[in-house]
Amino acid sequence: MKKLKETFKHNNSGQLLIVAALAIAVLISSTTTYVYELSKETSGTNDSTINESILAIRQSTKNVMISSLANVSNGGTRTLLTENLNTFLHTLRNTHQLGICNLEFTTFNDSGYDEGTRLSWDTTSPATSSAYANFTLQAYGENSRIITKFAINVTTAVAVSGFYITLAGGEKNVSLTCNLKNEGEPALVKNLTVFYNDAGNWTQAGTANGLSVADYGNGTYTVSFRVVVADPVQVSVQILDLRNIFVRANMTCYAG
């Protein structure tokens, strides 16, 4: 009986080897496939495309806000922001980047905002030109559905401080410091103009007044000029930033 068992064992050892090899092969293949599928799931490449597209749309909506605020602050109508956003939505509907994409917006109409824009120039410090709108973006991709809400606020603000020193002959040397910011970050000026009140007439300060402007490259500008006007000196600083957004700050300078 023992001999028969041994004979059987000897005759089948080759088949057992193949079966064992087959089992090892299946084990290796299934482990590799499992790891591959797992890495494919966790990489989330499809979601990355949608996320990048959402970032791109956010950036474009900010550009719409900048364009609209530049126009409104330079004398355009307040309804322009809504009109431009509607034009943008019309264009967005012609793309098929995200499958089905729906963007809705609401312009802010509170805290001094009218149709999503606010121009606080003469009475507040810092003087600001601002646009504000809330957005809801719904994106339906092949495998995912994303709803995201975001707000875009575009603000150009300038803070002006200054004083004057009376020179010999009654002439006054006015010194101003202007700090320009875009969304709270230091920004550069494209054009800076200074006016002073001369007996009720606003007159532009120029070379005749010895006007000099120093740019510190960090949003800070110092301005000095000489005038012969009654005390105190009223000045108006008008700035166009690099985005063509206009802002105006009025202030009264006293003897320093």
Place this chain on the structure above:
Amino acid sequence: MNRANKGQIRIVEAFLAVLIVFSSFTLSANLTVSQNKPQREDLAIDGLNTLTKLDADGSLSNYITNRNWTSLQEAVNLALPTGASFNLTVFDEEMRQVNTAVISNGGFSNQRIYSVEYVCASRDMMFHSYIIHLDLAVAS
């Protein structure tokens, strides 16, 4: 089966066993390699990133508004990863083609082409929006 053939059968069986294990390794290696090939999403993300980067300071819309197609072609070529071929077309709000010149860094051959679309809004006081259609391929 006589005793003389038994040794040969053992060799054949051992050879088969080695073949099976080796083939599983080959299969697994191919699976890993195919994962490293460029994905559609990788190129799409590169394309979108390029256009988003160029649009961050408004230069993308400036090129289009000023009809400066050569500068646009150079800027896209510089911003895209090395080895990427592209062909760019600009449309207006009504889907009419705006670019009058070909904006490309060379023709596509028989590579697989991937497309991305980007809505570009101008920062000018006179607002315009454009659809940028970017075809991409990995140079072989």
